[in-house]
Structure formats: structure tokens, C-alpha cells
Amino acid sequence: MPRMTEERRLAPHVDPAWSHRFILEARLREVSGRRIGDALREVDGHCVDSGEDAEEAFGDAAGYAASWAAPGPRDPGAMARTVAPMALQSLGLMIATLAAMPLGRGEPAELTALWLSALALVAVVDLLLVFAATPLLRFAMRRPVVSWVVIVLGVVAASLAMGIIGWLLDAPVLALPAGPVLLAGFAVVGAGAAWGRAVALREGPDPLVDPEEDAPGRVERGEVAGDARGEASAQTAVRIYSLLIPLATVAMCAGLWAIGWAS
Known part of the structure; x- marks a missing residue:
């Protein structure tokens, strides 16, 4: 069995390419691995319940990550x-x-x-x-x-x-x-x-954390x-x-x- 990627592990029902773009943009915005894992689980759950894919439901991955990530105080140093x-x-x-x-x-x-x-x-x-x-x-x-x-x-x-x-x-x-x-x-x-x-x-x-595995x-x-x-x-x-x-x-x-x- 091939090794499961982080994208498939956290969101098995989401296109891995979409998840990958989401993770990259969130990382650039200094979002923690725990929050990213939680967000991907929510996206995955929505896709399972609605039957939509992530692109249809949430739009462009980078754009969604930018709108979802709270600006928060950044550490300039x-x-x-x-x-x-x-x-x-x-x-x-x-x-x-x-x-x-x-x-x-x-x-x-x-x-x-x-x-x-x-x-x-x-x-x-x-x-x-x-x-x-x-x-x-x-x-x-x-x-x-x-x-x-x-x-x-x-x-x-x-x-x-x-x-x-x-x-x-x-x-x-x-x-x-x-x-x-x-x-x-x-x-x-x-x-x-x-x-x-x-x-x-x-x-x-x-690291990226799966909230279900971390429970x-x-x-x-x-x-x-x-x-x-x-x-x-x-x-x-x-x-x-x-x-x-x-x-x-x-x-x-x-x-x-x-x-x-x-x-």
C-alpha cells in the first residue's frame, strides 16, 4: 500500500492538489499546523456531507486560506x-x-x-x-x-x-x-x-495535526x-x-x- 500523503491523511475526500495549495498559503500566513489540520478536516466533512468538491464549495484554495486565516499579531522578528x-x-x-x-x-x-x-x-x-x-x-x-x-x-x-x-x-x-x-x-x-x-x-x-487523531x-x-x-x-x-x-x-x-x- 503506498504511503499516505499529509493531504490525503487530513482530508481523504478532498483533491490533494487543492489541499496542498491551501496548506502552502496557510503556512505562508504563519498558521499553526493544528489549525490547518482542523480546517482541512472541516473542509473534508463538508465535501462528504454535500457531495461537492472543495473547489466548488470553497473556491480557490489559496484565496480561501487567505480569507480563513485570522491576521492576528505577527512577530516581526x-x-x-x-x-x-x-x-x-x-x-x-x-x-x-x-x-x-x-x-x-x-x-x-x-x-x-x-x-x-x-x-x-x-x-x-x-x-x-x-x-x-x-x-x-x-x-x-x-x-x-x-x-x-x-x-x-x-x-x-x-x-x-x-x-x-x-x-x-x-x-x-x-x-x-x-x-x-x-x-x-x-x-x-x-x-x-x-x-x-x-x-x-x-x-x-x-507538524500538521489531525484533530481526530489528536483527540x-x-x-x-x-x-x-x-x-x-x-x-x-x-x-x-x-x-x-x-x-x-x-x-x-x-x-x-x-x-x-x-x-x-x-x-
């Missing part, structure tokens, strides 16, 4: 808490890679206009994620092909712009000892990873163990994610150092 650790790790990666090759050559690490331009670009991307994450994600989900084209064109344009800046202003702005700069970069990456892991574990997962008296043998396994899996995922950028930083710096040492 929620996205910032998510993005800030990643931004800190990105800064640390840039600092560390700046110093790796010069260290292999026995030269100082030089801050150039190109490096500062790349740093400014990373800052702009981080600000976009903080202040415009929801509309950007909504556009990406509704227009995935266009989104990929925009991303590719943006990367190409940014690369060309940084290349031109580096060609016009290639003189170093500041020279620093490569060893301390490399260690500082590693320290910043480590601090960002620890911060990100702490935020993720504190906020915890928000008193519906707990069956093995469910507690399953919940424990799910929590352990979530924590494992957080640990792996928190190590991705540090491991990438070490690998990149090792490669750059080897290139610098061999040149």
Missing part, C-alpha cells in the same frame, strides 16, 4: 531570527575564504573592492529575506519556472557587476594577517551555527514512541543543517589553502 544566523555564517565564510589562499602563499589577506561588493550583495539578499520573504516565497511557488529564470539572471548580473567592480577597483583596501583573519572567520561561522541551532531547537517543529482517547500503542522518533528526527535534521555551512567553509578553505600553497 521571527524571520529575522531565522535569517540572522545564516547571515552571520555567510559573513564568516566570506572572511575565512578571503584569508585561506593568502595563508597558503604566506601573504596577508587583502580586502578588495570586489570582496566588499560581494559582502554588500549578501547583505541585500539577507534584507530581502527578512522584509520580503513571504511575497517572494509565494511568487516562487506560483511561478517556479519564472523564479528560476529570475534567480539565474540575477546571479549572472551580480557576477558581471562584481567582476567589473573588481576590474576597475582591484587595489586592496586593507591588508591584514591571514592567520588571524582565517581564525576569525571560523569563529564567526561557528557562532552563527550555534545560534541557528539554538533558534531551531527552541522554536521546534510545527483524547485516540492514543494508540506505538504513537508515543512514534512522536519521540519524530522529535529525534527533527533534532537530527537541525544538527545536520547547522553543520552544513561550517563543513563547507572548512572544505573551501582547505582547497583554497592548497591552491595557494602550490602556486
Whole structure:
């Protein structure tokens, strides 16, 4: 028997594509998994009783989710808490890679206009994620092909712009000892990873909850163990994610150092 998807589990009599669009829009509006599960159960019950499908009864899934989700007070710092650790790790990666090759050559690490331009670009991307994450994600989900084209064109344009800046202003702005700069970069990456892991574990997962399965008296043998396994899996995922950028930083710096040492 094929594994049941979340959409079919919560609303077995509703078109899974409709449920999927509803879930995505509700998630973008920061609705909890418990409320989403309850709403889908109500939609499913209505479809069973009336014989209508969800599109006929409730209209477009995203539009219904937008009208159903209570605006409520939003936490303006929620996205910032998510993005800030990643931004800190990105800064640390840039600092560390700046110093790796010069260290292999026995030269100082030089801050150039190109490096500062790349740093400014990373800052702009981080600000976009903080202040415009929801509309950007909504556009990406509704227009995935266009989104990929925009991303590719943006990367190409940014690369060309940084290349031109580096060609016009290639003189170093500041020279620093490569060893301390490399260690500082590693320290910043480590601090960002620890911060990100702490935020993720504190906020915890928000799974979609079936109100019938969650009702008193519906707990069956093995469910507690399953919940424990799910929590352990979530924590494992957080640990792996928190190590991705540090491991990438070490690998990149090792490669750059080897290139610098061999040149």
C-alpha cells in the first residue's frame, strides 16, 4: 500500500492538489499546523456531507486560506531570527575564504573592492529575506519556472557587476594577517551555527495535526514512541543543517589553502 500523503491523511475526500495549495498559503500566513489540520478536516466533512468538491464549495484554495486565516499579531522578528544566523555564517565564510589562499602563499589577506561588493550583495539578499520573504516565497511557488529564470539572471548580473567592480577597483583596501583573519572567520561561522541551532531547537517543529487523531482517547500503542522518533528526527535534521555551512567553509578553505600553497 503506498504511503499516505499529509493531504490525503487530513482530508481523504478532498483533491490533494487543492489541499496542498491551501496548506502552502496557510503556512505562508504563519498558521499553526493544528489549525490547518482542523480546517482541512472541516473542509473534508463538508465535501462528504454535500457531495461537492472543495473547489466548488470553497473556491480557490489559496484565496480561501487567505480569507480563513485570522491576521492576528505577527512577530516581526521571527524571520529575522531565522535569517540572522545564516547571515552571520555567510559573513564568516566570506572572511575565512578571503584569508585561506593568502595563508597558503604566506601573504596577508587583502580586502578588495570586489570582496566588499560581494559582502554588500549578501547583505541585500539577507534584507530581502527578512522584509520580503513571504511575497517572494509565494511568487516562487506560483511561478517556479519564472523564479528560476529570475534567480539565474540575477546571479549572472551580480557576477558581471562584481567582476567589473573588481576590474576597475582591484587595489586592496586593507591588508591584514591571514592567520588571524582565517581564525576569525571560523569563529564567526561557528557562532552563527550555534545560534541557528539554538533558534531551531527552541522554536521546534510545527507538524500538521489531525484533530481526530489528536483527540483524547485516540492514543494508540506505538504513537508515543512514534512522536519521540519524530522529535529525534527533527533534532537530527537541525544538527545536520547547522553543520552544513561550517563543513563547507572548512572544505573551501582547505582547497583554497592548497591552491595557494602550490602556486
